[in-house]
Amino acid sequence: MSETESTGGGDSGNPLVDFLNRDPGLVLAVLGGIYLVYILSGVIFGFTLRGQLNTVANLTFFIGVFGMLALALNLHWGYTGLFNIGIVGFMAIGVYVTAIVSKPPAGQGGAAQIGGLGLPLGVGVFAGVLVAALFGLLVGLPALRLRADYLAIVTIAFSEIIRFTLMSRTFQTYQLPDTIDLWLFTIDPAADTIGLGGGGGLILNYTQPLEAILQTLFLWGPYLGFVDFVQQNFISNNPKPVIDGLTYGLILLLTCGLFYWLLTRTGSSPFGRVLKAIREDEDVANALGKNTNRFKLKSFVFGCALMGLGGILWYAGRGSITPPSFRPNITFYIWIALIIGGAGSNTGSFLGGAVFAAALYEGPRLVKNLVEAAVGSLEGPGGFGPAMAAMGSFDPWPMLAYTLNSISQLRLVIMGVVLIWLMHNRPEGMLGHRKETASSIDLSRPESSSTESDATAADGGEQQ
Template sequence: MTDTSPRQRIGNALSTVWGQDAIKLTALVGVLFALYIAGGFLLDFGVRQQINSLSQLLFYIAVFAMLALALNLHWGYTGLFNIGVIGFMAVGIYTTAILSKGAMMAEPAAGSTGGFGLPLWLGIIGGVVAAGIFGAFVALPALRLRADYFAIVTVGLSEIVRFTLLESSFQQTQLFGYFTGLGGGSGLILDFDPTDRFLSGLGLMDWYVGAVERFGTQFGLGSNPKPVIDTLLWALILLVFLVGFYVLLQRVGNSPFGRVLKAIREDEDATRSLGKNTDMFKIKAFTVGCALMGLAGILFYAEQGAITPDAFRPRITFFVWIALIIGGAGSNTGSVMGGALFAAFLFRGPIFLKNIIEEQIQVSAVDTFGEAVVPLFTSIDPVPLFVYTVDNMQQLQLVFMGLVLIYLMHNRPDGVLGHRKEAASSIPLARVRGGASADAAGADAADETAPVEGGEDDG
């Protein structure tokens, strides 16, 4: 054996540390936070604006990472082409809203609706269960279809959910003596604050308010720091849920159930020939994934104060798909990374960059596309086109997403982490004999029976 140098040992140790997925995820989030903090300095943000900016970034990272993980269970593990993600999110949050809104036993004024007044945690459980049941309802007939037809069914049912929410017949109704409903096109007012209910349930509300006031005074958050700290707290709560999503799906992927799902993804006929009921496995996977999408929808919209059917258009589904493609289908770590990169650069990034450019560069506005393009050909002046692009950054956001998607599909189809080999088992399969593995014993035996290098020539 040859001794390695201290530099090699340090390099090997660093390589081992960097090989851990948790380190990669932590480093990525740290870099994204550093970029946004630097952007905040360019925008002359104070402490309050910096905390608010980072809280929003963390919120969207957690939401899109959770949705990408749930979609990865469908597409990355099982090969189910679900493009109706937003429909299951809508089922989750609307069910939670109806169950947890304040109860109304008398007929309310036109345009207002109540709920059943249940505790919020029961409403969240109800929303998750409802999204899972709806997923099973979709899966039962749709799994007999090919992948492309299955995708059409999911997006079609997602739109059916949205148009059902818009239907005026369900805007207000009486059920079990309670006046409730879906709110129609006006949507529903969420008269519950998840953060306050969470703290009140733990008996920490008074301590929290006092701590926020002291924190706001010490760090210059203004006279009303609670909204900013509430946003940060909710983002941290979502981060905890994200860790739960990740651990759950990692265990599913390494379990016998998860290995069957991956086998179905690779070759369903071969898996069925081994005696596995592939339809039942797909229904279970689809139901669990839809329940997780419902939970992500609840966490996404619960703090917004109100929900309307227009918030559940298909574009959110495609955002989640882009996040999954960025990270790489089949990888839970890649799904989280994809959600973080999408949230930081493609979802919030263009608007943040626009604010920075407008703060640093003072130029006259360009009203039309013609005024922006003509100087490029007449006087080779790219400034009007650049100004026009910055002014319309929000409208061009989908264009940027499309360009990134095209680049990834051509140059990095396996995502940012590339192709990662999947172990056949979550435990080592080599037998141990006297402290050495069977593979090592076999290698030693082979060395003993093999001719010594150059032995015959030496004789």
């Protein structure tokens, strides 16, 4: 079934039902249900307005980033069948290159000892996406001749090489020369010292992405006026961080829409149809005269560029970045999101990212906040053994307190259980068999009339 087809049956005669049966209505219904649950939970347990907005802002942010990265992974796995588990490596490349290009030089603009080139943030983002694509090309040239598990080994090894390189003291700082002679011209760099920062990471003291975007759209002044209005009428105690988070999350959702549109157009193009043919049977596509290695390489580079952009949008708004932020668990989170929604479907990829963010990533934290709002902060034992010992005397509170205080570890356990259940019971994802076909026209077998069906069934034959 294609992305533009209904998820249900035909025209029901009810416009609302028909709208909800199609992809835009389905997306809005799922998002509306997620936000309704979060908002009603906060109202029931007495969250303040600031607390409610913080919760919604965090939820929107993670729906945006996981939706974008699940869509990018769907281009690799859902469209082309490329088993890439090195996603976080390309995210790291995008973020670090953006930081090096856009941080002010050392000693300027409050920069620390390790500065940057001081170029505009837009230039840094473009450079980060470009370098992520170039590294995708370097990895893809030798690796895409491999298939399945072998490609996975290469990509995860690459992501770990990137992480350990970022931690290396060798690349912690680099002294730039006074002039850089290129082929046709000479550059006089404004920075003296750049680098990757080693294990301590980098301070991101460039213009924040929200401010840069709104200034580009000439909306920064009206936005500050809106913040003043909120401070005077609703939240008196510094509402700007809360509103910044909510606004940036909405921008990420719009970016998800751009990702969706771009990948849907790509999938319906001749290029995208070849990718789907490679996914189904590479040997057949090769036999039909298609250079499958070239198509896979283009798909891999394109997806790596999108992953680099997703990493930039995820981490660019933070005050600093460190190599431990790019551990392989981020890659596995994105894979779980794609599995939840269903590989091969852009709609399923985004919905998988939204459900993963709401239920598995932010959900346990919300449960902890709700319990603490209802019964207060729980002080429990510091280890699993004392908590289990209390269960022997039929006292559940130490175990509950220990569980809530260890919510991060519990979140990983829940993700593992959900992933195992999905692979056993719903491997096609929440939308079922929505994988886009490689054909540009409907090649499904036409339905015959009920009379003909009954006749063939009575004769013991098969329906034609």
